[in-house]
Amino acid sequence: MANRWRYPDLGFGIGLRTVHFPHILANHPPVDWFEILSENFMDTGGRPLYVLDQVAERYPVVLHGVSMSVGSTDPINFDFLRKLKLLAQRTKAHWVSDHLCWTGVSGINVHDLLPMPYTDESLQHTIDRVKIISEFLERPLVLENPSTYVEFSASNWTEWDFITTLAEQADCGLLLDVNNIYVSSFNHGFDPHDYIDRIPADRVVQIHLAGHTNKGTHILDTHSDHVIEAVWELYRRVYQTMGGIATLLEWDESIPSFEVVHSEALKARQYRESPGKSNEEAHAA
Amino acid sequence: MRPDSLPRLQRWMQAVILTPGDCEEALASEAATREIGVHDARGVILPSKTLQPNERLDIYRDMYEARLLEALSVDYPGLADLLGEELFAELLRLYIRAHPSRSYTLNDLGDNLPEFLRLVEGLPRAQFAYDLARLELAYSKIFDAAETPPLSHEAITAVPAGAWEKARLVPVAAFQLIAMRYPAQLYLEALREEKLPPPIRRKDTWLAIYRRDYAVMALSLTRPAFDVLSALAAGNSLGDAILAGKMNTPTRHRLLTTMFQSWTSEGLFQAIRTEPRPKEAVGKSATTAGSAAAQWPTE
Ligand SMILES: [Fe+2]
Numbered sequence: 391m392a393n394r395w396r397y398p399d400l401g402f403g404i405g406l407r408t409v410h411f412p413h414i415l416a417n418h419p420p421v422d423w424f425e426i427l428s429e430n431f432m433d434t435g436g437r438p439l440y441v442l443d444q445v446a447e448r449y450p451v452v453l454h455g456v457s458m459s460v461g462s463t464d465p466i467n468f469d470f471l472r473k474l475k476l477l478a479q480r481t482k483a484h485w486v487s488d489h490l491c492w493t494g495v496s497g498i499n500v501h502d503l504l505p506m507p508y509t510d511e512s513l514q515h516t517i518d519r520v521k522i523i524s525e526f527l528e529r530p531l532v533l534e535n536p537s538t539y540v541e542f543s544a545s546n547w548t549e550w551d552f553i554t555t556l557a558e559q560a561d562c563g564l565l566l567d568v569n570n571i572y573v574s575s576f577n578h579g580f581d582p583h584d585y586i587d588r589i590p591a592d593r594v595v596q597i598h599l600a601g602h603t604n605k606g607t608h609i610l611d612t613h614s615d616h617v618i619e620a621v622w623e624l625y626r627r628v629y630q631t632m633g634g635i636a637t638l639l640e641w642d643e644s645i646p647s648f649e650v651v652h653s654e655a656l657k658a659r660q661y662r663e664s665p666g667k668s669n670e671e672a673h674a675a
Numbered sequence: 676m677r678p679d680s681l682p683r684l685q686r687w688m689q690a691v692i693l694t695p696g697d698c699e700e701a702l703a704s705e706a707a708t709r710e711i712g713v714h715d716a717r718g719v720i721l722p723s724k725t726l727q728p729n730e731r732l733d734i735y736r737d738m739y740e741a742r743l744l745e746a747l748s749v750d751y752p753g754l755a756d757l758l759g760e761e762l763f764a765e766l767l768r769l770y771i772r773a774h775p776s777r778s779y780t781l782n783d784l785g786d787n788l789p790e791f792l793r794l795v796e797g798l799p800r801a802q803f804a805y806d807l808a809r810l811e812l813a814y815s816k817i818f819d820a821a822e823t824p825p826l827s828h829e830a831i832t833a834v835p836a837g838a839w840e841k842a843r844l845v846p847v848a849a850f851q852l853i854a855m856r857y858p859a860q861l862y863l864e865a866l867r868e869e870k871l872p873p874p875i876r877r878k879d880t881w882l883a884i885y886r887r888d889y890a891v892m893a894l895s896l897t898r899p900a901f902d903v904l905s906a907l908a909a910g911n912s913l914g915d916a917i918l919a920g921k922m923n924t925p926t927r928h929r930l931l932t933t934m935f936q937s938w939t940s941e942g943l944f945q946a947i948r949t950e951p952r953p954k955e956a957v958g959k960s961a962t963t964a965g966s967a968a969a970q971w972p973t974e
Contacts (some may be wrong), residue, residue: 435821437889457779463682544679607725
């Protein structure tokens with residue numbers, strides 16, 4: 391099933407990371423596409439931008455940011471959006487994504503993907519902002535579900551209902567992070583299948599996969615390891631219900647060689663091919 | 676405003692994250708209780724099967740400090756090495772309290788650290804630490820400065836001999852001058868090459884920081900050369916800049932031949948302006964990063 395904007399299934403990509411710059415420039419490895427961390431390139435005119443230009447010339451790229459602060463009650467930062475828009479034009483990015491979160495208020499930046507309370511008020515607030523941002527960027531914003539570690543007692547929506555309603559009413563795209571669904575389901579004790587089954591397939595333009603750190607009492611979304619089997623199985627379910635969607639592997643801590651990261655991304659292929667467990671078995675797992 | 680309104684919840688949660696100490700102290704802090712009182716705060720976050728609300732908040736509190744300290748450590752590896760892990764971390768914790776990030780980019784987070792060092796009492800090797808931090812900040816800024824193509828050889832040879840005195844040389848964007856009491860660059864070089872740093876000895880040092888093939892470089896300058904470059908960066912003509920260098924004749928000759936050649940071959944300039952300087956620009960500082968740092972550090 392294609393998404394409503396007919397954004398392409400770019401295949402299996404990886405995040406562009408500084409430690410891999412020399413390898414990529416020297417070898418032009420056969421990667422389907424790269425995801426660019428927007429903030430790493432918005433305020434530099436040096437080597438990072440030079441490398442990005444080389445990459446964007448050869449590979450399809452999408453922009454992925456962490457600082458848009460879509461859910462914040464501070465004013466929208468149009469200076470940030472202007473730079474982001476220019477970067478998207480420069481790299482011919484297929485789409486631009488950020489997270490369903492806030493990163494700070496009162497002019498301060500906490501540099502974290504802070505959780506939204508899932509209330510009617512915050513839903514309406516976020517819908518209004520996403521509309522303004524999409525209009526400014528002249529493209530539908532794509533929003534990712536973050537990993538979260540707290541739940542607000544004020545919340546009267548489930549995360550999956552909240553994000554679905556937000557996407558429909560603000561007419562935005564979704565970046566479904568399958569690992570984040572798993573992490574949050576562990577931290578808050580919900581069934582990840584309920585989440586996946588509720589998400590409107592025609593709005594999902596990208597998938598994230600990543601490793602995490604299980605602390606026993608909770609899971610941290612560290613992007614520091616291989617993807618665990620349970621997350622791969624969730625990915626299979628996403629494929630079965632939504633079809634082929636551009637899939638990206640994130641690795642941000644203890645980053646191994648380019649080949650290791652790339653082959654981890656390519657593992658996703660097998661979960662698109664083999665039938666795997668039935669829904670009932672997957673539920674029971 | 677309802678106690679659980681979105682603006683209030685966000686301000687409260689941010690206050691709890693930013694306030695140091697344990698979570699109870701943060702919840703009882705002035706910044707947090709201004710939004711939600713201690714009693715009501717207990718009900719804001721739900722417990723999970725395994726964690727109490729405070730333990731869940733601590734995840735964000737711990738990550739905040741770890742993330743900001745990590746970003747600053749990347750920008751100031753030399754200072755970290757000089758002060759040692761513990762003292763450096765303690766310093767950074769004080770710093771982020773005094774200067775929380777106000778930008779969407781972490782690139783700017785450490786901008787005030789050198790000046791902050793000057794306010795810290797009892798810092799060991801304070802002047803050297805200050806020089807080192809300023810140099811590391813300059814390196815970071817030059818790494819990210821805009822790329823402006825340097826003057827070509829043809830552009831230089833095209834200037835008629837008689838026009839040089841009034842010519843103004845515009846430095847590339849990735850250019851900064853720095854004067855230090857200590858040769859802090861040697862410390863950073865040793866660190867980069869994983870060698871033992873040289874003994875810290877006082878020696879007045881003048882550097883031009885710039886980029887070559889996207890790598891950040893430091894060029895050692897004599898005091899007169901530093902003064903000439905400072906004057907050029909401030910928009911003065913070559914003739915006036917040379918006067919600012921206060922040199923005797925042989926030094927001036929050497930500057931005009933070998934030094935000038937090395938500056939242009941290192942790509943320090945992006946343009947030569949032979950037309951007179953626009954009136955309104957006189958007296959204003961140059962637009963490059965250079966002018967701001969081209970001052971003698973106060974003791
Ligand atoms: Fe993600």
